[in-house]
Amino acid sequence: MAFVVGENQLNEIENTLQKDIIDLGVKCVVLIDMAGNILATRDDGARKHDIYSLAALAAGNFGAVSAMAKIIGEDEFSLLFHKGKSENIHFSKVMDEFLLVTIFSNEVSLGFLRLKVSEAVARISEILSSPVDG
Amino acid sequence: MAFINPKTREVQIKIVYYGPGRGGKTTNLEYIYKKFNERIKTEMVSLKTHGDRTLFFDFLPFDVGRIMGYDIRVQLYTVPGQVKYDSTRKLVLRGVDGIVFVADCMAIVRKKNMLSLKNLYENLSGYNRSIFKIPLVMQYNKIDLADEGIPLLSPQTLDRDLNAQLKAPSFVASAIKGYNVIKTMKKIIMLTMPTIQGQLR
Ligand SMILES: Nc1nc2c(ncn2[C@@H]2O[C@H](COP(=O)(O)OP(=O)(O)OP(=O)(O)O)[C@@H](O)[C@H]2O)c(=O)[nH]1
Ligand SMILES: [Mg+2]
Numbered sequence: 528m529a530f531v532v533g534e535n536q537l538n539e540i541e542n543t544l545q546k547d548i549i550d551l552g553v554k555c556v557v558l559i560d561m562a563g564n565i566l567a568t569r570d571d572g573a574r575k576h577d578i579y580s581l582a583a584l585a586a587g588n589f590g591a592v593s594a595m596a597k598i599i600g601e602d603e604f605s606l607l608f609h610k611g612k613s614e615n616i617h618f619s620k621v622m623d624e625f626l627l628v629t630i631f632s633n634e635v636s637l638g639f640l641r642l643k644v645s646e647a648v649a650r651i652s653e654i655l656s657s658p659v660d661g
Numbered sequence: 662m663a664f665i666n667p668k669t670r671e672v673q674i675k676i677v678y679y680g681p682g683r684g685g686k687t688t689n690l691e692y693i694y695k696k697f698n699e700r701i702k703t704e705m706v707s708l709k710t711h712g713d714r715t716l717f718f719d720f721l722p723f724d725v726g727r728i729m730g731y732d733i734r735v736q737l738y739t740v741p742g743q744v745k746y747d748s749t750r751k752l753v754l755r756g757v758d759g760i761v762f763v764a765d766c767m768a769i770v771r772k773k774n775m776l777s778l779k780n781l782y783e784n785l786s787g788y789n790r791s792i793f794k795i796p797l798v799m800q801y802n803k804i805d806l807a808d809e810g811i812p813l814l815s816p817q818t819l820d821r822d823l824n825a826q827l828k829a830p831s832f833v834a835s836a837i838k839g840y841n842v843i844k845t846m847k848k849i850i851m852l853t854m855p856t857i858q859g860q861l862r
Contacts, residue, residue: 529663529672529758529857537668562756563720563736564664564673577703583720583736584706590752591717 532655537567539654544569547647548629553640554614555630558621558651561586566625576630585628589618608637619644622652662756663857671732672857675756676849679781680763681773682714682742685802688836689763690719690737693846696839700724715741718753725850729861735850742777751784759796759853761845764819766803766833768812771822778823792827796852799824799831800845805838 532540540558544567548556555570557578563586568578589607596603607618617629617640627648631640664673678686687707694705701723708717719739726733740750762781764774782792801819814822816833824831830848834841 529665529860531665531667531860534667537666560662560664560756562662562664562675564675564756566664566666579722579734579736580703580706580720583718583722583738586755587708587717587749587752590755591749594748594752 532566536654536657540567540651541569543647543650543654547643547650551640551643552635553629553631557582557585557628559586559626559628560624561590561626563587581628585618585626589620589626606641617641617644619648621648622655625651625655627651663758663853665731665857665860669732670730671734672728672861674733674735674758674850674853674857676735676737676759676761676846676853677754677757678737678739678761678763679750679754679777680742680800681765681770681777682744684742684763684765684770684774684777685834685836686739686742686763687713687715687719689761689800689802689842689845690721690739692836692839692842693723693737694721696843697723714743715739716746717741717749728854728858731861733850733854737846744776744780747780747784750780751787754781754784755788757790757795758857759798759849760792761798761800761849762823762829763800763802763836764823766801766813766819767806768814771814771818774819775822796849796856797827797829798845798849798852799827799829800841801831801833802836804833804840805835 544556549569557568558566559582563583565582609616613632615631619627621627680686706720710716721737723735725735738753740753785792807813832841832845836842
């Protein structure tokens, strides 16, 4: 069994990633599933990351963090974020099965990014919940 | 679960190498990585301890060509075999499409092979999946140790121990020498494709 997302849905998701995330000055954004598959990605064209490895690690990392949350009696942690000297990475769950991974520099504020990511997540959830097109 | 992208015309498939600690799972991936160096454009990702034991997983993405106009991208993973890493082992199994069970031929680890297979069964059940319904290949590894006079389990014994009910295709192998490593990988990909092909158009 495989799962398929319709072409129109993928187009809409990519539009959302571009307009709501990349156009803010974000470097790279990847929508993955919890198995580590990549559904959609957009970047600013400046630098290419190895997004396949990134997806595998992000899915594993998210799974590990969720398992830790359960051990200490939390449903999940609300902020998943790693801060670097110039690059940062932010994770946001989309429904139960997907994860939005955002890579951004210090020029973008975390607060603003979180707001925009949560809008994008709501939009993507809507798109993924609508019936598959032809 | 594999992902079909009709837009980029790409299919992503997840294959997991499972089995007891020190059985040779990582060595399988390392051989594949070396052998297909030119075709694999990225580094192999290995999350391991100082003693070279897998801590979380190894990851190797691999383009295997085109089927029905789709690029097939296989993502090979290993789990950590050590008993204590069960929670991370379970995470790696999420969404798996095909499994290679790497058993260790050494007679002294006979029990460990069986326990690891039982653990695979249980961890799949945790995702409501049945080991009988997922493409599976058995690999009986370290066959080269026969030359060194180390007592090994025969393929017949291993079949009886591990494969009596599953009846999965099985290969003796030597991951360290590369013997039957590619054959094992080709077989699991071949077994995994039909379930996905039906959904391509
Ligand atoms: N003689 C021999 N040794 C092997 C073979 N395959 C693996 N080994 C050795 O066995 C040891 C363990 O191999 P790994 O590939 O790290 O085993 P693993 O299954 O990944 O182990 P974990 O990560 O702990 O689960 C290493 O020292 C390998 O060199 C083989 O075919 N023959
Ligand atoms: Mg290993």
